[in-house]
Amino acid sequence: MLNNKHLKQWSCIVSERMPNLSIPQAIGLATWSFGMVMTKSSSLTQVSEFIGAVNNEKPNTVRQRLKEWYQEEKAKKGDKRRTLDVSRCFASLLLWVISLLPQNIQQIALAMDATSIGDKFIVLSINILLAGCGIPVAWCIVNATEPGSWKPHWQKLITDLKDTIPPDQKVIVAADRGLYAD
Template sequence: MLKNKHLKDWSCIVSKQMPHLSIPQAIGLATWSFGVVMTKSSSLTQVSHFIAQLNGEKPNTVRQRLKEWYQEAPAKKGVYRRELDVSGCFAPLLLWVLSLLPKNVEDIALALDATSIGDKFTVLSMNILLGGSGIPVAWCIVGAEEPGSWKPHWQKLICVVQGVIPANFRVIVAADRGLYADWLYQLIESVGWHPFLRINHQGTYRLPSQQTWQPLAHLVRQGGQSWSAEVVCFKTNPLSCTLLARWDLDYKDPWLILTDFKPEEANVLWYGLRSCTECVYRDFKSDGWQWHNTRLLSPQRAERMWLVLAVATLWMVILGGTHENQSLASNFPQLPLGHTALNQPPSLKKGRHLSCFLKGFVTLMANLLNNIPIHLERWSSFPHTPVDAFYACNSS
């Protein structure tokens, strides 16, 4: 039984957005994510002690309830216990995020990335990128030393959410050099999205009208240069695509991006959105939930905890972005397409003192102290950062 009004309010929001969950599963998700936000920790001990004091319960009682929430069915007490299917939450989670974006937005940026948690886990994550931050919407966690290809995992994650984003949306999917594969490019294309995959510059390419293969390393040889064209990339496993190249000053290596956009339709700077993924991991770890200190050993239990952390992150990012919109409206939508501000290398620090994530946390604490009920509002526009040029240039 939930006794605290704020926890009740948050539970109602979570239950509404995750209607496929049973009542105990939804309340467990709400309680976990509420406790994680309030303690800024994913520690079972800290969250259970906080919730116990909030609800007037014994810490061990709360601890057992929270622990059972992420356990598999055989490990739980009782005959009719069942385990949470995390993959079934990906579509509702993505729909929840989409419902809070500005009404005029029809362009979405996703990033595929892999991160390690010490020598325990490798997390394969699909993140929606917005407001200089990001929110995981689908993921798979495997043992750090687990053998085998990641291909089946990426295929499953993409297939689970492919029909969620409206067909009229333009979706770019960015990934760094370590994840490039021709099958991944083709998979992204096959679901109606647009690959935006970075590659190394050691390979070769040729123009469709020529037979001579040229080194990718010769495209842009110094800072300040850019190039784009339709090409056939790689002599082995050739791929017909558009190649975007740019080398900005102070960057160690050039950006070489493969996409299915026509050269005149795409801007290589959109790849700068992918850096928001680094903010996601920072929010999960040092800035937020201290996930790097987890004591979980089971990948399946870790996947369920990632749902908690994803919901907590959604809450903070959306709340912080709403507050930022209210305090400083973005000027990007009013800028002409050729404006110099839309053609600068992306910088997450420029024009922002706090990330949307941290601003959300500060805003929540102030709201609670001012007796403002817990709520989430649709963004009126994207928060003001240079990396949001993608949305500003392409929103209807």
């Protein structure tokens, strides 16, 4: 399935850094991320065509595999298909980003952010701040019109990252002042 040596190498790295993923899940994530970086696009069509070309596969075969990777379990074909619980990846993702930081870093800055996607969704995310950028390491998506508190969502995101940051690191958390509201 992986004929391109660079895609194979990236799949090995993803599998090593995300040990909680099954091999097919790691390959799916590696294929998507490799295709998006190389095409500078998240378009299913562009990524499928690129991966098909570099991996000597038909683009429609790649397209179907990529779609099945992000679809819900009931939409997938095959008995062993399952849904990926992304929250199981948050701690591994944070550890991966921390491993890329310079060794002399004594503190880590995290930002809690709520971003509206029109009037449809709100993305609640925890981001590690580095060189003026926020790298999302944990997130959830809530319906923008859904009444209720964000507090349980924030608590779950924080719990998902609990005990991940090395104890010798000082952690600074920045949050928008509106995030304290019920």
